[in-house]
Amino acid sequence: MARIIGLTGQTGAGKTTVSNVLKSRGFDVINCDLVAREVTQPGTPCLLKLTEHFGTKILNDDKSLNRKLLASIVFQDEKELRVLESIIFSYIKAEIQHRINTIYMGNTNGVVLDAPTLFESGADSMCNEIISVIAPKHLRRARIMARDNIDNAAADARIASQHEDEFYTKRSQYVLCNDGVQQELIAKAEQLAEQLLRQR
Numbered sequence: 001m002a003r004i005i006g007l008t009g010q011t012g013a014g015k016t017t018v019s020n021v022l023k024s025r026g027f028d029v030i031n032c033d034l035v036a037r038e039v040t041q042p043g044t045p046c047l048l049k050l051t052e053h054f055g056t057k058i059l060n061d062d063k064s065l066n067r068k069l070l071a072s073i074v075f076q077d078e079k080e081l082r083v084l085e086s087i088i089f090s091y092i093k094a095e096i097q098h099r100i101n102t103i104y105m106g107n108t109n110g111v112v113l114d115a116p117t118l119f120e121s122g123a124d125s126m127c128n129e130i131i132s133v134i135a136p137k138h139l140r141r142a143r144i145m146a147r148d149n150i151d152n153a154a155a156d157a158r159i160a161s162q163h164e165d166e167f168y169t170k171r172s173q174y175v176l177c178n179d180g181v182q183q184e185l186i187a188k189a190e191q192l193a194e195q196l197l198r199q200r
């Protein structure tokens with residue numbers, strides 16, 4: 001059985017930065033944002049269910065999901081976000097389980113599930129241990145505005161749909177705070193990787 005390590009935290013906190021360090025130390029990483037994209041490719045049963053609820057307005061001309069439009073709907077309206085999650089989470093979890101069963105059967109230091117909605121989706125139950133990355137809200141806002149080219153309102157809407165620090169920290173064995181320069185987070189992640197490798 002592969003060792004499964006959950007990696008979670010708020011948008012812009014620094015999960016990808018940490019998962020890149022863990023990858024460089026021999027851990028395999030499943031990026032659940034990318035899994036969510038895969039399960040909503042054109043023609044998939046998940047995308048069909050989403051259009052049944054949200055309408056075909058969420059599709060681009062080439063039948064792919066208009067992510068920006070869906071984001072503008074669900075991050076403004078908690079009820080719609082819950083509907084999206086009630087449809088998509090089961091597909092995401094099935095794909096994660098499939099990858100763990102088929103791809104990571106072999107030699108691995110561990111599989112990292114990089115998932116902003118690790119607890120909300122129930123994927124935390126697949127994990128042996130959990131790392132949270134936290135950072136002050138104003139830093140997260142600035143980071144995602146720059147990274148995703150979104151305005152203040154869109155950044156705040158996304159942030160507001162997530163939880164406060166304590167939600168993540170009290171459910172995690174390891175907490176990394178990313179309130180300094182990125183190199184500091186990388187150093188903390190390197191240290192944690194050492195610790196995880198020692199515990200193998």
Ligand SMILES: CC(C)(COP(=O)(O)OP(=O)(O)OC[C@H]1O[C@@H](n2cnc3c(N)ncnc32)[C@H](O)[C@@H]1O)[C@@H](O)C(=O)NCCC(=O)NCCS
Pocket residue numbers: 010011012032033036067068070071074081084085088092115116117118121158161162
């Ligand atoms: C709403 C969608 C279409 C917006 O797509 P978009 O390309 O604009 O953003 P992307 O997927 O890159 O997500 C960016 C960030 O938004 C945050 N976010 C995404 N989904 C959620 C959610 N359900 N609740 C809170 N925050 C979320 C995360 O921090 C994520 O890293 C997309 O985020 C989505 O399908 N979300 C539901 C699935 C999900 O929970 N994915 C997270 C992986 S488990």
Ligand SMILES: Nc1ncnc2c1ncn2[C@@H]1O[C@H](COP(=O)(O)OP(=O)(O)OP(=O)(O)O)[C@@H](O)[C@H]1O
Pocket residue numbers: 009010011012013014015016017018033116133143144147178179180181182183185
């Ligand atoms: N300490 C830091 N100082 C400056 N920029 C940072 C720092 N940490 C991360 N960043 C940058 O902020 C952005 C968000 O970081 P990252 O992508 O690692 O967050 P995330 O937790 O994966 O976010 P999301 O859940 O939105 O995908 C990235 O562009 C990253 O390069």
